[in-house]
Amino acid sequence: MTVERPTPGSALLSWAPAAVMAVVAGADIVAGPGVGFLPLVSLGPAFSGLVGGWWRTALTGAVALVLCVALGVYDGLFEERRGFTAMASVAGVTGVGVAAAVTRRRREAELASVRSIAEVAQRVLLRPVPRTAGPLQAAVSYTSAVAEARIGGDLYEMVASPHGIRVIVGDVQGKGLAAVETAAVVLGAFRAAAHDEPDLVSLGERLERSVARELEGEKFVTAVLAEFGPDHGVEFLNFGHPTPMLVRRDGGVDFPQPLAFALPLGLGAHGADGPKPYRVDFAPGEQLLLYTDGVTETRDAGGAFYPLGDRADLLKDPDAERALEALREDLVRHSAGPLHDDAAMLLLRYRGHGEGKSVPAV
Incomplete structure (x- = not known):
């Protein structure tokens, strides 16, 4: 305590x-x-x-x-x-x-x-992700902006479905109870659709319909969906969300870009085309970090944004939770004060990170 x-x-x-x-x-x-x-x-x-x-x-x-x-x-x-x-x-x-x-x-x-x-409502809403699912090892971090506003609209979930392991990380426009209510709508729709829909496009369309029914005016939700199949690859569907960071086995860092940028969830009625899925190789020993813009938009005292790509070496710890905690602490130090926006991070490892051997399930 x-x-x-x-x-x-x-x-x-x-x-x-x-x-x-x-x-x-x-x-x-x-x-x-x-x-x-x-x-x-x-x-x-x-x-x-x-x-x-x-x-x-x-x-x-x-x-x-x-x-x-x-x-x-x-x-x-x-x-x-x-x-x-x-x-x-x-x-x-x-x-x-x-x-x-x-x-x-x-x-x-x-x-x-x-x-x-x-x-308490938000803790129930954002259930702990499983530490292992199939070949993946997972860790999650949620840092509130300020003590007086401990709740916000950042969301995450990981579901093992018949179609593969499916993940969402998103950020609801706004803060407070209204943002939590919208996050509940998105997560509820995702948890149900992740088991039912045969592909990410259908899953994204269902989320768009659910959010459009609930949101009013110009409110929206940025989100990135990911699906991990048995073929050493991950498929993404990006609704105006920050690009995931992929850390290769040799320490190299990639930010796989979507084929075309799409509008966030809730703005589909504006007539723009929905996002197109794109696939990236994801092999044993590699890591994938999904995050909200509260991470990359954190500034230091001089106004410089947090250099996430330059901090990938902080994820070397064999334990995923300790590695993510090291990154979170570095983010807080960079901010030189309270964060101005909530920062959620979901770290996924293809088990085998580190010494080329499988990480034992916890």
Whole structure:
């Protein structure tokens, strides 16, 4: 389990109420009663209501009230109304701060609940791919853009069908629950059609019909379909998605391009021709990486895109999951901060990667 450590900014805010009250008390003692610093003690519980819980705000208010009484006695302000006015100010601000803290915590709990439900829904939606299927070894990685937006529209699936092992990696336009809902439509259609349709073209056409029924306006889904047969080859069907990366046994890298680029899923009604399937040799010891544009469009501090083809050597580890994790960590380092888009990667190996021997099934 990952334990979240407080950031320097949050630690600074947590000390703000005490610091403010200390500064006000010092200024009041130095300047004397004529300046009128005493009511500013109420800034302590005001800040506490913004960053702490209700109990902490109430405690800060009590300390502020004691400090107000002490300074009021020191300044002789209780001989007139100014001391009582300052006390009323502290008490009033404390009450408002407690109410604000309670409301904020309730809203934070509601938001956390909604996010938790959404994340569980996405985990159910994006089921773990099998680590082995036929001659293939698989590993998957999903990196969210930011902690506040842990759900998105990237999708992946691998199905062992009567027609071969079929794979999809896609990216839904947009983010949030609407994107997850669309991803569910695509994955549901793919899981059913992968078993029924005799070829990739028919499978793609069925996905297009399913997505077109659900999407409105100019929304779309980019996707690449792959089918692995028994003849040491892989057939692709690309709907406007980034080109897969093929790592040859000798370390060479290819990005097999489609015969013609096609529109994403959901835009077929515009009258353009659908994608044409194309075949690429895929032999034992070779690797295939399918990914979303969150990978290749990640920029470093200087604005340079992530050089995926130059990082193929990171996939040398005999264990596919460790190899993909090394690539993911390098991607995060390249971004020099949170990713601006979700990044999904599916690594497929023709078993026999590494030493020319089959990788044992796990």
